[in-house]
Amino acid sequence: xxxxxxxxxxxxxxxxxxxxxxxxxxxxxxxxxxxxxxxxxxxxxxxxxxxxxxxxxxxxxxxxxxxxxxxxxxxxxxxxxxxxxxxxxxxxxxxxxxxxxxxxxxxxxxxxxxxxxxxxxxxxxxxxxxxxxxxxxxxxxxxxxxxxxxxxxxxxxxxxxxxxxxxxxxxxxxxxxxxxxxxxxxxxxxxxxxxxxxxxxxxxxxxxxxxxxxxxxxxxxxxxxxxxxxxxxxxxxxxxxxxxxxxxxxxxxxxxxxxxxxxxxxxxxxxxxxxxxxxxxxxxxxxxxxxxxxxxxxxxxxxxxxxxxxxxxxxxxxxxxxxxxxxxxxxxxxxxxxxxxxxxxxxxxxxxxxxxxxxxxxxxxxxxxxxxxxxxxxxxxxxxxxxxxxxxxxxxxxxxxxxxxxxxxxxxxxxxxxxxxxxxxxxxxxxxxxxxxxxxxxxxxxxxxxxxxxx
Amino acid sequence: xxxxxxxxxxxxxxxxxxxxxxxxxxxxxxxxxxxxxxxxxxxxxxxxxxxxxxxxxxxxxxxxxxxxxxxxxxxxxxxxxxxxx
Numbered sequence: 001x002x003x004x005x006x007x008x009x010x011x012x013x014x015x016x017x018x019x020x021x022x023x024x025x026x027x028x029x030x031x032x033x034x035x036x037x038x039x040x041x042x043x044x045x046x047x048x049x050x051x052x053x054x055x056x057x058x059x060x061x062x063x064x065x066x067x068x069x070x071x072x073x074x075x076x077x078x079x080x081x082x083x084x085x086x087x088x089x090x091x092x093x094x095x096x097x098x099x100x101x102x103x104x105x106x107x108x109x110x111x112x113x114x115x116x117x118x119x120x121x122x123x124x125x126x127x128x129x130x131x132x133x134x135x136x137x138x139x140x141x142x143x144x145x146x147x148x149x150x151x152x153x154x155x156x157x158x159x160x161x162x163x164x165x166x167x168x169x170x171x172x173x174x175x176x177x178x179x180x181x182x183x184x185x186x187x188x189x190x191x192x193x194x195x196x197x198x199x200x201x202x203x204x205x206x207x208x209x210x211x212x213x214x215x216x217x218x219x220x221x222x223x224x225x226x227x228x229x230x231x232x233x234x235x236x237x238x239x240x241x242x243x244x245x246x247x248x249x250x251x252x253x254x255x256x257x258x259x260x261x262x263x264x265x266x267x268x269x270x271x272x273x274x275x276x277x278x279x280x281x282x283x284x285x286x287x288x289x290x291x292x293x294x295x296x297x298x299x300x301x302x303x304x305x306x307x308x309x310x311x312x313x314x315x316x317x318x319x320x321x322x323x324x325x326x327x328x329x330x331x332x333x334x335x336x337x338x339x340x341x342x343x344x345x346x347x348x349x350x351x352x353x354x355x356x357x358x359x360x361x362x363x364x365x366x367x368x369x370x371x372x373x374x375x376x377x378x379x380x381x382x383x384x385x386x387x388x389x390x391x392x393x394x395x396x397x398x399x400x401x402x403x404x405x406x407x408x409x410x411x412x413x414x415x416x417x418x419x420x421x422x423x424x425x426x427x428x429x430x431x432x433x434x435x436x437x438x439x440x441x442x443x444x445x446x447x448x449x450x451x452x453x454x455x
Numbered sequence: 456x457x458x459x460x461x462x463x464x465x466x467x468x469x470x471x472x473x474x475x476x477x478x479x480x481x482x483x484x485x486x487x488x489x490x491x492x493x494x495x496x497x498x499x500x501x502x503x504x505x506x507x508x509x510x511x512x513x514x515x516x517x518x519x520x521x522x523x524x525x526x527x528x529x530x531x532x533x534x535x536x537x538x539x540x
Contacts (some may be wrong), residue, residue, distance in 0.1 A: 018484050019497045029490035106495045107504075117517070124524070248500075253492050259533045347497075384539050392535060395527050399520055406513065413504065439527060446530035449537040 007390055024351040025251040028176055032256070048259035049266065050179045051102075051246035053241045054331055056088065056267030057186040060274055061136075061328030062143020063323055065192060067230070068275050069282030069301055069317075076286050077201075077209040080279050087234040088272040092264055093430045094235045094401065095243050096418070097408040099260040102247030104417045109244040110342035113403050116410070121403065126343040127395040129237050130367065133336045135392055136238070137371035138385050140325040140332070147321030150302040150314060160328045161322075166368045169330055170361060175249045175350035178334075186327045190270075191320035193277035199284035199305070206280065212414040231437040237396040238403055239337040245338035249349050254417055281317055284309050291415035309327065329368055337364035394442035398435035405431055 016355075018026070035044040071080050105112060110129075114122025133391055139366065145158040169181050208242045234270075252260055285304055302321070306314025333352075340363035341348025347357035354361040374380055419427060447453045493499065509517070 017496075018488060021497050023487055023492060025495070026487040026490040030487075033490055105504075106492065106500055112504065115505075116507045118506065121517075204507075251491070253494065253495070346502075349497075367457050381539050392531060395524060399524060402516060402520055406507075406516075410507065412507070439523070442527050442531050442534070445534045445538075449534040 005357075015251075020353065020356065021347070021349050021351040024174055025391070029251050029303075032251075036255075042155050044051065045259055045262060048250075048252070048256050049263040050183060050250060050317060051243045051252075052095060052099060052260065052264030053267035053270070054179065054182055054186060054246065054327075055098075056091065056241040056264070056271035057189050057274070058242070058331035059234070059236060059239055060189050060192075060271045060278075061138075061140055061325060061332075062146070062325035064275070065278040065321065066143065066146070066301065067322050068278040071130045071226075071230075072279040072282030073285040077206060077280065077283050078211075079128075079209070081209040081276055083230075084275045084279065085272045087231060088268040088275075090231075090430045090434060091235050091239075092268040093427055094404065094434070095239060095264050095268075096261055097404055097423075098240050098244040099247045099252070099264055100257055100417060101404070101407045101414065102244035103252035103260055105413050106248045106253075108248055108338050108342040108348065109241045109404070109407070110339040111345075112244075112407055112413070114343055116407070116413070117403065121399075122343055123236075123363050125396065125400065125403070126185045126339040129241055130336055132236075132392045132396055133238055134330050134367055134371055135385055136236075137329060137332055137367060138374050138382065139376075141372055141375045142327045142382055143321050143325035144329075147302065147318040147325065150161070150318035155375055158410075159376060163365075163368060163372055165326055165330060166333055166365060170354075170364060171352075173351070173353050175246075175251075178350045179246070179250065179372060182327060182330050185323065185330070188292050188323040189274045189320070190277075190325065191316050191323060192274045192281060195305070195313050195317040195320060196277035196280035198316060199281050199309040201280050201283065227437065235397070235401070235434055236393055237400045238332050240400045241339050242331055242335035245335070245342065245348070249338075249351065254262060254359075257417065278320070281305060281309075281313065284313070323352050329371075333368045336367045337361070339363075394438045397438045398431075401431040401435055 020445050032044065035047055068080070068084070101112070102108070110122060110126050113125055141155075141158055141162055144162060145155050148158050148161075150155070165185075172178060172181075201329040221408050247260060282301070285308055302314040302318035304314075305317050337360045338348050341357065346359045346361055348358060348360045350399070352360070374385075375382055405424075407421075408414065408419045408427070409424065488496070507513075
């Protein structure tokens with residue numbers, strides 16, 4: 001693949017040299033160059049963080065935090081406290097490649113797969129992503145609804161809140177504004193850490209849980225399902241699409257790869273800490289009937305926490321769920337919009353106006369609106385949809401990871417920024433592990449559905 | 456490094472030279488454009504990259520992916536529909 005990779009010049013080059021998108025991006029880049037020239041290290045870091053933290057904290061979404069809390073309520077802290085950081089370490093390995101490909105090629109994941117490996121794979125990825133994202137977004141609205149129920153507010157408020165947030169963040173016409181707004185909101189993911197503090201856990205029990213014992217009780221199938229669903233959901237298809245496209249949209253270049261790694265690592269660390277916070281908060285219910293609280297069936301989680309640990313813990317946990325769902329709605333809608341724009345071949349940037357990037361904005365708003373409308377349908381099987389969101393992702397996840405690895409190894413695109421052999425060893429191991437776990441989860445769910453194995 | 460235009464040179468200064476095919480631009484645009492990589496311009500990103508020439512191993516991996524996608528899709532769709540009911 002060492003041949004020139006760019007086709008003949010397009011007539012587009014004869015249009016005005018700088019588009020509005022270029023102008024906005026160059027202003028952002030000028031600040032980066034100035035900070036770098038003046039050796040303002042912290043300011044440079046501040047300018048360049050964003051996509052990595054958003055991808056990681058976006059993955060700490062409503063369903064994930066409820067899952068962590070459920071794990072704590074059912075199994076306690078043992079095993080999961082050391083397990084969660086390992087999951088995010090694996091997520092870092094995958095997301096770093098996305099960031100690097102985006103920064104070097106200035107192109108999103110969807111368009112590169114489509115152009116480099118053919119329209120079948122490109123459209124399959126985008127189509128499956130849109131379906132998976134829609135189902136996941138429904139789960140996010142349900143998470144907001146669960147949080148709002150603690151304050152005696154209904155589904156209509158949940159939909160309105162999510163939709164207004166999407167419209168508000170899109171209103172600036174700049175990637176920078178969108179990113180900073182969502183980052184500001186995402187920091188409230190720390191509410192789960194506050195909830196963990198409020199339940200007054202025994203520090204000694206948290207420290208002792210780092211021994212990876214005891215293993216979660218239950219049968220082998222239960223254990224497999226638990227591990228596979230958790231691991232398979234750690235790196236999700238939307239994160240891959242999102243971080244590569246957002247890195248390109250932010251205007252990152254190879255010079256910024258080092259800071260992109262910091263960004264991704266910071267995101268992984270704080271997401272792991274906040275995830276453990278949800279786990280610790282949930283573990284407060286372990287000896288108070290917590291085993292009966294599973295997934296979204298435990299919609300009364302904040303209420304249960306209030307009874308055990310006081311109203312402050314319940315309130316903070318409910319607010320955390322609202323935040324987790326809201327941030328995920330924004331990032332997942334964005335990944336859908338990027339994928340739609342890239343595959344259709346039209347403008348796909350927050351740095352453009354809605355008039356110039358109608359498909360991008362319509363996809364962003366449309367998928368959020370559609371998901372919100374679903375949860376307003378009386379009698380819709382919301383619980384089933386929410387619980388099965390990860391099953392759908394099992395198809396796309398291995399495909400996404402394999403293409404990501406191929407892109408990161410593509411020397412025609414990446415040049416000297418392509419994966420090193422050592423990166424490939426780690427990357428292939430992680431991707432194989434995550435893919436097998438994701439596929440195992442899908443196969444296990446199928447075998448349960450046809451009653452070959454018990455649930 | 457392959458030397459094509461979408462591969463970046465980490466040692467380049469911000470005020471890099473413009474690609475030859477681009478027209479002469481007004482001074483204010485010159486100032487702005489200097490902050491962007493040549494292949495970072497919107498017009499440039501709309502130029503599609505060429506199809507990859509796959510190695511034998513890569514082709515085998517993609518065929519394995521096709522089989523995987525068909526099999527797992529059938530299982531996942533069945534599971535999803537059953538669980539919805």
